[in-house]
Amino acid sequence: MFPRVYLPDVNRETEEVRLPDDEAHHLGRVLRVGPGAEVRVFDGRGREYRAHVTTASRQDVRVRVSEPVAAQPLPHVSLTVVQALLKGNAMDDIVRDCTMVGVTALQPVRSERCTVSAASLSRARERWQRVAVASAKQCGRAALPVIAEPTPFPLWLDRHRTGLALLLVEPAAAAGALRLRDLARQAVPERASIVVGPEGGWTPEEHEAARAAGCQALTLGPLTLRAAAVPLVAAAALLALWE
Amino acid sequence: MFPRVYLPDVNRETEEVRLPDDEAHHLGRVLRVGPGAEVRVFDGRGREYRAHVTTASRQDVRVRVSEPVAAQPLPHVSLTVVQALLKGNAMDDIVRDCTMVGVTALQPVRSERCTVSAASLSRARERWQRVAVASAKQCGRAALPVIAEPTPFPLWLDRHRTGLALLLVEPAAAAGALRLRDLARQAVPERASIVVGPEGGWTPEEHEAARAAGCQALTLGPLTLRAAAVPLVAAAALLALWE
Numbered sequence: 001m002f003p004r005v006y007l008p009d010v011n012r013e014t015e016e017v018r019l020p021d022d023e024a025h026h027l028g029r030v031l032r033v034g035p036g037a038e039v040r041v042f043d044g045r046g047r048e049y050r051a052h053v054t055t056a057s058r059q060d061v062r063v064r065v066s067e068p069v070a071a072q073p074l075p076h077v078s079l080t081v082v083q084a085l086l087k088g089n090a091m092d093d094i095v096r097d098c099t100m101v102g103v104t105a106l107q108p109v110r111s112e113r114c115t116v117s118a119a120s121l122s123r124a125r126e127r128w129q130r131v132a133v134a135s136a137k138q139c140g141r142a143a144l145p146v147i148a149e150p151t152p153f154p155l156w157l158d159r160h161r162t163g164l165a166l167l168l169v170e171p172a173a174a175a176g177a178l179r180l181r182d183l184a185r186q187a188v189p190e191r192a193s194i195v196v197g198p199e200g201g202w203t204p205e206e207h208e209a210a211r212a213a214g215c216q217a218l219t220l221g222p223l224t225l226r227a228a229a230v231p232l233v234a235a236a237a238l239l240a241l242w243e
Numbered sequence: 244m245f246p247r248v249y250l251p252d253v254n255r256e257t258e259e260v261r262l263p264d265d266e267a268h269h270l271g272r273v274l275r276v277g278p279g280a281e282v283r284v285f286d287g288r289g290r291e292y293r294a295h296v297t298t299a300s301r302q303d304v305r306v307r308v309s310e311p312v313a314a315q316p317l318p319h320v321s322l323t324v325v326q327a328l329l330k331g332n333a334m335d336d337i338v339r340d341c342t343m344v345g346v347t348a349l350q351p352v353r354s355e356r357c358t359v360s361a362a363s364l365s366r367a368r369e370r371w372q373r374v375a376v377a378s379a380k381q382c383g384r385a386a387l388p389v390i391a392e393p394t395p396f397p398l399w400l401d402r403h404r405t406g407l408a409l410l411l412v413e414p415a416a417a418a419g420a421l422r423l424r425d426l427a428r429q430a431v432p433e434r435a436s437i438v439v440g441p442e443g444g445w446t447p448e449e450h451e452a453a454r455a456a457g458c459q460a461l462t463l464g465p466l467t468l469r470a471a472a473v474p475l476v477a478a479a480a481l482l483a484l485w486e
Contacts, residue, residue, distance in 0.1 A: 139466045180483035184427045222316045223382045237480040240423035
């Protein structure tokens with residue numbers, strides 16, 4: 001895979017372009033790419049171009065953009081991960097992993113048992129965007145996932161739930177829940193959401209509200225997964241199943 | 244879930260037992276469990292017991308073991324992850340995640356493009372055992388995965404391959420590879436192995452040797468996953484599919 005550069009403004013008319021500081025640093029100092037090297041430039045909305053490095057000094061890295069190339073195909077199913085806010089760096093890992101497996105959108109939600117302070121969220125969305133860009137460069141996708149503004153879980157249930165919505169439940173709440181095998185027997189949906197709780201799980205009231213709003217419970221088996229691994233495992237398994 | 248203690252020697256005859264230092268520290272100082280608290284004690288081979296803390300001082304933590312309890316069920320399919328050695332902490336993460344999703348055994352292998360030095364491996368297996376114990380405590384499994392001695396990949400192909408063996412291939416090598424959907428149409432195997440390459444992938448010779456030895460190529464889709472996430476994603480998806 002060629003080194004990849006994120007330039008949201010790139011288009012068919014772009015000729016030589018000077019890279020912004022962060023992209024210049026990544027290409028020139030981290031990947032140590034020099035003049036003449038072939039790279040790929042993507043716009044984050046699904047377009048990708050062939051390009052060559054023309055200048056690579058410490059202060060000034062430029063690329064000449066040539067023809068469009070076929071972007072990496074994304075999964076056919078548009079999958080949204082609705083994730084209750086987790087502590088520490090867990091959300092960064094989730095953004096990275098969801099980008100990597102081809103999720104269309106990530107919707108952070110605030111649920112009863114979330115313990116994340118509003119202060120720690122103030123610049124989080126900006127950071128998540130950067131994490132998504134870094135992950136997109138590595139995994140080859142040319143369209144970034146949409147990272148939505150955090151919203152209260154009841155509001156998401158009320159206003160935004162569409163299509164198949166699967167509420168991931170822990171082993172203790174798995175009685176009657178769908179298993180992956182059950183989904184393998186159903187038609188592949190056009191769009192779907194998986195809804196993942198915080199470290200402490202859902203309250204019974206949230207579980208019931210989700211059910212009443214049309215979410216179906218899904219279990220991944222008898223073992224207790226790390227909270228931050230649940231969206232990766234669920235998204236990867238579902239997208240692979242539906243591919 | 245109750246706090247869980249790993250005591251390989253526990254059995255039906257065990258009464259009061261003083262915990263070894265690491266378990267005492269984890270229970271008393273990390274989880275801050277005091278006298279009277281109910282805990283679970285497991286032997287790492289699938290047996291689990293109810294127990295209560297009787298003493299919890301800084302130097303001396305003891306539990307009284309009572310009746311056996313049903314252990315968390317493990318997946319029906321015995322899955323071995325054959326993992327080419329990765330750099331840094333990636334193998335620790337893989338041990339943790341494979342334990343968490345219910346893998347039966349982890350077989351580290353040395354492949355052509357492995358860049359891990361023998362020196363860095365000298366105490367690795369001991370560390371992996373500790374990582375597996377910590378992960379088993381958290382995810383609820385009572386039987387630890389077997390963590391095998393690292394072995395050359397050709398030797399594994401030659402001597403140890405049995406049952407369904409799936410070689411994970413990167414998107415560039417995915418032509419003709421099985422997809423998860425194909426496996427959903429086949430009978431559930433009793434035992435299976437997934438074989439995961441190093442950061443740099445397999446050499447064409449290794450790929451061919453694996454094919455000749457009866458491994459089938461499996462692709463997880465068009466995107467390039469982080470090397471350390473591949474076994475988690477593949478194991479979780481397959482075990483969920485076969486459950």
